[in-house]
Amino acid sequence: MGYSRLMGQDESGTLARLQTHRTRRLEPVVGRNGGRIVKLTGDGVLIEFASAVDAVRATIEFQQAMDEANRDLPEAQKFVFRIGVHLGDLIVEGDDLYGDGINIAARLEAEAAPGGILISRAVRDAIQGRLEATLHATGELTLKNIARPVRAFRVEWDAAHWQPAAIAAAVAPRPAAPPALPDKPSLAVLPFQNLSADPEQEYFADGIVEDIITALSHFKDLFVIARNSSFTYKGKSIDIRQIGRELGVRYVLEGSVRHSGNKGGGSRVRISCQLVEATSGAHIWADRFDGELADIFDLQDEIAVKVVGAIMPTVEQAEIERARRKPTENLDAYDLYLRGLPLYRGRAQEPIEQALALQLRASELDPGFVPPYGIAARCYSIGHVADWAPGLEQRMAEVRRLTSRVITIGHDDAAALSGVGSSIAHVCRELDLGAALIDKALSINPNLANGWMSRALVSMYRGEHAAVLVQNEKARRLSPIDADIARAEMANAYACAFLSRYDEALGWVATCLAHQPNYYPAILAGVVANAHAGNIEEAQRLGLLCKRIFPGASLANFDRLTPIHRAEDKTKFRDALRIAGIPD
Numbered sequence: 001m002g003y004s005r006l007m008g009q010d011e012s013g014t015l016a017r018l019q020t021h022r023t024r025r026l027e028p029v030v031g032r033n034g035g036r037i038v039k040l041t042g043d044g045v046l047i048e049f050a051s052a053v054d055a056v057r058a059t060i061e062f063q064q065a066m067d068e069a070n071r072d073l074p075e076a077q078k079f080v081f082r083i084g085v086h087l088g089d090l091i092v093e094g095d096d097l098y099g100d101g102i103n104i105a106a107r108l109e110a111e112a113a114p115g116g117i118l119i120s121r122a123v124r125d126a127i128q129g130r131l132e133a134t135l136h137a138t139g140e141l142t143l144k145n146i147a148r149p150v151r152a153f154r155v156e157w158d159a160a161h162w163q164p165a166a167i168a169a170a171v172a173p174r175p176a177a178p179p180a181l182p183d184k185p186s187l188a189v190l191p192f193q194n195l196s197a198d199p200e201q202e203y204f205a206d207g208i209v210e211d212i213i214t215a216l217s218h219f220k221d222l223f224v225i226a227r228n229s230s231f232t233y234k235g236k237s238i239d240i241r242q243i244g245r246e247l248g249v250r251y252v253l254e255g256s257v258r259h260s261g262n263k264g265g266g267s268r269v270r271i272s273c274q275l276v277e278a279t280s281g282a283h284i285w286a287d288r289f290d291g292e293l294a295d296i297f298d299l300q301d302e303i304a305v306k307v308v309g310a311i312m313p314t315v316e317q318a319e320i321e322r323a324r325r326k327p328t329e330n331l332d333a334y335d336l337y338l339r340g341l342p343l344y345r346g347r348a349q350e351p352i353e354q355a356l357a358l359q360l361r362a363s364e365l366d367p368g369f370v371p372p373y374g375i376a377a378r379c380y381s382i383g384h385v386a387d388w389a390p391g392l393e394q395r396m397a398e399v400r401r402l403t404s405r406v407i408t409i410g411h412d413d414a415a416a417l418s419g420v421g422s423s424i425a426h427v428c429r430e431l432d433l434g435a436a437l438i439d440k441a442l443s444i445n446p447n448l449a450n451g452w453m454s455r456a457l458v459s460m461y462r463g464e465h466a467a468v469l470v471q472n473e474k475a476r477r478l479s480p481i482d483a484d485i486a487r488a489e490m491a492n493a494y495a496c497a498f499l500s501r502y503d504e505a506l507g508w509v510a511t512c513l514a515h516q517p518n519y520y521p522a523i524l525a526g527v528v529a530n531a532h533a534g535n536i537e538e539a540q541r542l543g544l545l546c547k548r549i550f551p552g553a554s555l556a557n558f559d560r561l562t563p564i565h566r567a568e569d570k571t572k573f574r575d576a577l578r579i580a581g582i583p584d
Contacts (some may be wrong), residue, residue: 021079023514025065030358031513032526033058034545044104044109050518050548052087052126056155059083059117066163067115070375080115084108087122104150107143110415111152121151132161156159175212179248179480185311186249189213191234192273193256204345205257206231207338208271208300212253212413215304216450217447221312225249226479227451251311252278259293267293273303275310284310296334297326328369336362337372344375345483349388352379364404370410374419377402381423387552387561392427399427403437414445422454430564431462449478453488460491463566467496486516493525498569503531520550524558524577531576543580 022045031049032038038046049055061084070078086108088101104120112118119127124135125300134156140149189212194205210227217224225247233243240252255273274286287306289299328334340358343351356379359372380399383389390398403420410416410534418441425434438455442448452475459467472488479485489512509526513519523546530539547553555577564570578584 012414017079021066021069025069026062027514028507028510029058029061029065029517031517033061033136034513034518035551036517052085052123053130055085055087056117056119056123056127056131056133059085060131060157060162063115064157064159065118067159074447082109082112082114083117084110084112085117085119085123087120087126097508104143104146107146108150108152110139111143113154117155119153119155121153124151124153132159141232179477181248181250182223182477184221184223185251185305186225187216187251187253187311188225188230188243188249189216189227189276190243190252190253190254191231192271195256195258195270196260201259203338203342204259206234206333207341208257208296210341211297211300212303215300216307216519217445218414219308219312220446222447223249224447224478226447226482228449228482228484229479232481232483239281240276240278241281248477250277250279251284252276253307269293269296271299271303275307279457292416293331296331321518327339327371328366330366330369330418333362333366333369333372336365336482337369337375340372340375342377349383349386352382353388355379356383367405368409370406370413370416373402373406373410374413375414377406377420377423381426383490384423384427387557392560396428399423403433407437411440412444414441414448414451417441417444418448418451418454422458425458425461426563429565431458431563431565434458435462447478449475450484452478453484453491456488457491460495461563461565463498463569465495465499468492486512486519488519489515490519490522493522493529497525497529497532499567500532502529505529517570518545518549520546521562522550524562524573527571527580527582528576531579532572536579539576539580543577543582546580546582553582558582 022040026045027037033049034051035047035049035054035058037350038048046059047055049058062079066079066081070080084105084107086101086105087105108118108120118138119135127133128135136156138152138154141152142149189209190211192205194202196205211222213227213230216222229247240254243252244250253273253275255271258268258270260268269291270288271289273289275284276282277284285306287303289302291299336358339360340355343355343358356376358403359376359379362369362372363376377399380395380402384392384395399420403424406413406416406420417437421434421437421441423434424430424437435455435458438451438458441451442455445451452471456471456475459465459471468491472492475480475488476485482488489508493505493508493512496502496508506526506529509522509529512522512525516522523542526542527539527546530536530542555574558577559570559574562573564573
């Protein structure tokens with residue numbers, strides 16, 4: 001309410017405050033209650049929940065949080081929201097939702113009082129007697145473009161019965177201020193444009209960029225932003241200076257890839273790139289690199305060395321040689337590896353299984369090609385969290401095989417070492433070996449954000465909880481807007497809970513679920529923190545949510561899938577799950 005007025009007074013300040021309310025108050029509340037933010041519309045937002053109870057609980061928590069945020073502000077500076085809630089059928093199209101249910105919720109929102117919540121009769125019937133709230137009938141409303149009148153109810157609540165979103169505000173989901181520039185040359189490599197005639201060659205262009213990032217990240221005196229953050233700008237037209245501010249880097253590399261012909265018949269590759277000083281927008285150099293597909297690794301290495309030469313006064317020869325290492329002579333194996341990378345990042349079962357098959361096939365074509373072993377191991381680890389097939393014994397055997405192979409032939413491949421290290425720790429519970437392999441990976445490539453996240457998770461399992469927050473902070477700085485950040489936030493939540501810092505733990509749970517709703521490991525962390533903080537009803541609610549998301553929820557299964565090592569942590573974990581109603 002009053003958004004246009006506030007924008008007229010101070011556009012940039014209003015946008016910044018609106019974003020703060022979304023990240024500190026709305027997103028944690030939505031995540032904690034299993035919701036999904038479908039889309040943002042100016043000062044509005046469309047959110048989907050699994051149940052009406054979750055939806056109304058979330059709206060009350062949010063409005064209560066906004067009441068507190070506005071309490072000491074002058075009237076002219078307050079952000080006040082209206083909320084409408086409806087229960088009905090939806091039409092799903094991609095990531096968006098349509099249908100009369102959406103229209104009714106939107107019309108109810110327009111009829112709600114400032115700072116209030118208006119729900120339909122369908123919602124009233126679903127939640128009555130299940131929440132600490134009073135529902136007042138407002139009569140039948142004739143809503144714009146809705147054929148039938150809708151019976152509506154105003155939601156009222158006693159603030160004493162609703163703890164504000166202090167849980168969510170205890171830890172901000174992401175620092176509001178942009179990251180500071182590191183004390184050494186810093187660089188982000190943006191996704192290159194695919195200029196090939198075939199749009200399906202997008203995976204090839206992305207793979208080229210990923211290899212360039214990997215080569216650059218081996219230069220220890222260079223600070224390189226991880227692929228997961230730089231690829232958030234894919235397909236977007238954003239000023240380089242803004243990207244530099246958001247990622248906290250001095251330089252940005254951008255470019256294009258043109259790939260023509262077939263692998264077996266004189267296929268050509270042209271890579272064009274330019275290096276820009278992000279702080280000023282000035283171009284430092286631009287170049288074009290042409291060659292046969294068989295020369296692709298030489299082209300990548302030439303780009304990496306030229307970038308480093310342009311922004312670093314001295315470079316160790318050993319690092320140059322490592323960047324020039326040719327991973328495989330078999331271009332079919334390399335192609336399968338590249339095809340599997342975007343599938344591996346999908347996290348759903350079918351694409352993960354497809355990615356695993358492609359990586360295993362690549363390793364069969366060239367048993368000396370190391371990267372596929374690390375990705376395959378991570379696929380098994382992702383499947384382990386969800387307890388997908390194959391069974392545990394086969395999973396463990398495969399991860400041990402992949403780990404042995406990387407130890408034998410991939411002793412200087414940081415990404416592969418980190419991949420198998422994380423998986424041998426998680427799937428096979430060999431925490432010391434996993435930690436040693438990841439430590440070796442990080443000594444080779446300290447720019448490996450995913451490696452720091454993996455190391456933090458292993459530290460948490462080993463009971464090294466103070467180290468977890470430090471390691472994940474290193475990961476966050478290397479990848480400030482990482483789509484996989486929920487894994488780090490989940491590890492932080494457990495570490496804080498095991499250290500008896502329950503408010504902080506619940507803050508991490510809230511921010512984690514805002515990024516990845518229904519992520520059951522984070523929900524379990526919330527169970528641990530709430531149960532031991534004395535919030536028994538909330539622990540039991542999260543226990544019910546966990547059982548709904550993970551049908552096999554039991555102490556035995558979670559013990560099998562969660563390799564917590566320290567005896568006191570195990571006891572704390574199991575006691576909390578029993579309190580929450582998770583069966584043995």
